[in-house]
Amino acid sequence: MEEEARCFLGKFVDEFPAALEEGSPLPVSPLSRKVSLEELHGESLELGLRLLAARGAPAILSALLCQAALSQLLQNDLSPFHCPQEAEANQEEEQRVVLLQSEAVQRLFLNKLIDLALAWHQTFLKLPPSTSRFRRCSVHAIKNTRRKMEDKHLALAEFNQLFGIQDGVERAYYAVFDGHGGVDAATYAATHLHVALSKQETLQSDASTAFKNAFQNTDDIFRAKAKRERLRSGTTGVAVLIQGQELTVAWLGDSQAMLVRKGQAVTLMDPHKPEREDEKQRIEDLGGCITFMGCWRVNGTYAVSRAIGDFDQKPYVSGDADCSTTQLFGDEDYVLLACDGFFDAVRPSMVPHLVLDALQQPGDTEGEGATPQKQSEEITGLRVAQQLVSHAKAAGSSDNITVMLVFLRPLEQLLSQDSSTETTQATQDSTSQDAPQQ
Structure with a gap:
């Protein structure tokens, strides 16, 4: 698992060698244009997991990276990302809900994730041993x-x-x-x-x-x-x-x-x-x-x-x-x-x-090198x-x-x-x- 994680981090930092520049398109689209502080937790994790899964990241590494990046994001002052209040007659409830500009705040989250990936690639953080019985899932x-x-x-x-x-x-x-x-x-x-x-x-x-x-x-x-x-x-x-x-x-x-x-x-x-x-x-x-x-x-x-x-x-x-x-x-x-x-x-x-x-x-296998384990996994x-x-x-x-x-x-x-x-x-x-x- 650690060798797989190292290999992934190497490829990831090749693709993202530095933070995303302001105004550049995000590599993955946020779910919403505006997000409340209460929704930020779930939407950021979903975005990060989707980005990493699309690139074949080991699941445990994805979870650890996203959790660490979110923890860092929530320590930031997010007031610069607040949306201006809309002046409508029925906005009484909305005035009590702080909304953030999703693309801008998620750019910050993804940059936290990229920074962590770069740091972990340079001084690889040892993954915790996997003891879960719940790895085989068919969907x-x-x-x-x-x-x-x-x-x-x-x-x-x-x-x-x-x-x-x-x-x-x-x-x-x-x-x-x-x-x-x-x-x-x-x-x-x-x-x-x-x-x-x-x-x-x-x-x-x-x-x-x-x-x-x-x-x-x-x-x-x-x-x-x-x-x-x-x-x-x-x-x-x-x-x-x-x-x-x-x-x-x-x-x-x-x-x-x-x-x-x-x-x-x-x-x-x-x-x-x-x-x-x-x-x-x-x-x-x-x-x-x-x-x-x-x-x-x-x-x-x-x-x-x-x-x-x-x-x-x-x-x-x-x-x-x-x-x-x-x-x-x-x-x-x-x-x-x-x-x-x-x-x-x-x-x-x-x-x-x-x-x-x-x-x-x-199992459906390709080539003469297919093994029973590969068949089982398929x-x-x-x-x-x-x-x-x-x-x-x-x-x-x-x-x-x-x-x-x-x-x-x-x-x-x-x-x-x-x-x-x-x-x-x-x-x-x-x-x-x-x-x-x-």
């Missing part, structure tokens, strides 16, 4: 037949390194967001939810409460942005935090996560749908209604009952997340996260078979999630589809477990055939 996403791709996802095995957390508790974060009415809400949630989670005081002691507060905080700060920029989109979402020996899942709407343990599907959650009896009752108690218009909809509009955004239908479309925590015992195979474009076409009980079928297929990098997405599409899904698998055990153990199961089943079948008829 695939398609627009499918929809006009636009409105899904977003994030896989963050380096959660602690990105936020400078050093409490000795191992953490990894994964999330899938299914936007509607535009991609803005999904992009916002993928940029800010994990940041809000990292700031919760109850993160280690009560992950469920931390997650609920993080979802609410993300919804609140997106409301301010939506008002400023007249955005109307929303997003469902499901996020998983693996913290020590606990797996906590939090969700809004009908995106889902499921666990597979010893080849068997384990239910982690019950998705929010307008027709779910308790959701229907909650909405009716608020004075709303559920109507069927091709599918069940809240007040005849949205086909989701909980989401970030959708402020024209709050509180009927609730921003309150639900959570559940599951203890991990070490015999778990993987956790799968996906949007409703997958789960509307594939039953959870089918997932273990589909995953094993994908794992058993030989499979985990794409094939498993890709095959699940293809199956959902073939089963009739026309929606955007995103599937993410986080493997919790080595693939060799999953395959040997399957062989053992088949042997046991064959023995049972043989015994049954040889037994005398009663």
Whole structure:
């Protein structure tokens, strides 16, 4: 890993031998033209990670560089980047929100990152040993037949390194967001939810409460942005935090996560749908209604009952997340996260078979020098999630589809477990055939 990091830093400083000049185009575009102080944390990290990932940086090095650059940025006087207040009649709330010129402040952030890369290249900082079990992640996403791709996802095995957390508790974060009415809400949630989670005081002691507060905080700060920029989109979402020996899942709407343990599907959650009896009752108690218009909809509009955004239908479309925590015992195979474009076409009980079928297929390799390890990496990098997405599409899904698998055990153990199961089943079948008829 250190040799890979050194090699990357060498190439990076060749491309960026000095700070970006004032007025020169940024090598990567910021998400927003204006950013609040509260949004600066998430948008800067997203920008830095995107820049480094596009150049093949090792994930742990990217996290450490971005965290260090952001820490330096926040020590600066940012008042020179403040946007002038707009003189409009309805600006009372905005006057309490300090907005920064995004391109200018992000140029400063990127220059901090470049300076750090130059310094680390000259006197290489020893990387901390990697102890994470959560490095193998298979993700695939398609627009499918929809006009636009409105899904977003994030896989963050380096959660602690990105936020400078050093409490000795191992953490990894994964999330899938299914936007509607535009991609803005999904992009916002993928940029800010994990940041809000990292700031919760109850993160280690009560992950469920931390997650609920993080979802609410993300919804609140997106409301301010939506008002400023007249955005109307929303997003469902499901996020998983693996913290020590606990797996906590939090969700809004009908995106889902499921666990597979010893080849068997384990239910982690019950998705929010307008027709779910308790959701229907909650909405009716608020004075709303559920109507069927091709599918069940809240007040005849949205086909989701909980989401970030959708402020024209709050509180009927609730921003309150639900959570559940599951203890991990070490015999778990993987956790799968996906949007409703997958789960509307594939039953959870089918997932273990589909995953094993994908794992058993030989990897696509190029050249005679391909090794079994390379084959394994190719499979985990794409094939498993890709095959699940293809199956959902073939089963009739026309929606955007995103599937993410986080493997919790080595693939060799999953395959040997399957062989053992088949042997046991064959023995049972043989015994049954040889037994005398009663």
